[in-house]
């Protein structure tokens with residue numbers, strides 16, 4: 001087991017228990033979904049793994065070693081996280097945004113240029129070529145030189161994904177990648193997520209927090225279900241769909257099929 005192990009993690013915010021004894025594994029080369037009703041603790045879990053929230057108890061293991069995450073060290077440890085929105089620099093071009101994603105893991109280049117530091121032009125040219133290659137893989141090379149703030153939202157999301165992937169993470173944390181996308185964008189997104197651990201030159205495991213149930217069930221090898229901070233079920237998509245505890249977590253109703261859950265969730269988001 002050389003992926004991520006979350007062991008007995010608990011988080012308290014004052015008197016509020018946001019996570020309690022949460023344990024699961026993200027096996028190398030797999031897609032793991034984290035689902036649960038609003039306030040279940042999904043974002044808190046991502047915040048623990050990326051070092052923004054210190055757990056009150058429990059531990060993490062990453063690639064076989066004890067792991068105490070720090071946000072500024074994530075890329076160095078081979079992890080990246082996308083944000084719920086897109087979080088692009090709206091005044092920079094798409095290619096420049098992707099270059100920023102690499103800058104944190106390189107010695108010279110666009111990051112130093114942004115900060116006004118001396119840099120190597122050759123490094124910057126190489127970085128730009130690489131950024132455009134990632135945009136190409138995500139079907140967004142045609143917007144490389146357009147200012148990010150002017151791009152359609154689904155295209156911005158692709159650029160944000162290219163920015164996360166250019167650092168070649170071994171674990172990619174996707175926070176609501178389907179949020180704000182139309183039905184026509186979901187098929188290509190699902191294909192892309194499935195391809196990440198298997199087909200790309202630098203394969204990575206994926207953790208996915210997502211309300212869009214169709215997407216979760218389509219792309220995940222394993223699904224972890226949180227409710228009021230507790231892990232109430234985990235297993236294959238079919239197993240969690242059949243689990244009565246999951247039905248109980250979602251409004252005490254049967255686990256809705258297809259997009260019905262998404263509509264409920266979106267209404268309460």
Ligand SMILES: Nc1ncnc2c1ncn2[C@@H]1O[C@H](COP(=O)(O)OP(=O)(O)OP(=O)(O)O)[C@@H](O)[C@H]1O
Nearest residue numbers: 013016017018036037038039040041042043044045
């Ligand atoms: N910094 C914080 N301080 C206090 N309480 C917090 C903090 N962050 C989260 N919480 C609380 O912890 C609980 C879990 O929140 P969290 O955002 O992790 O849930 P979630 O499953 O991501 O919800 P959503 O689907 O609505 O994004 C909620 O009750 C929330 O109000």
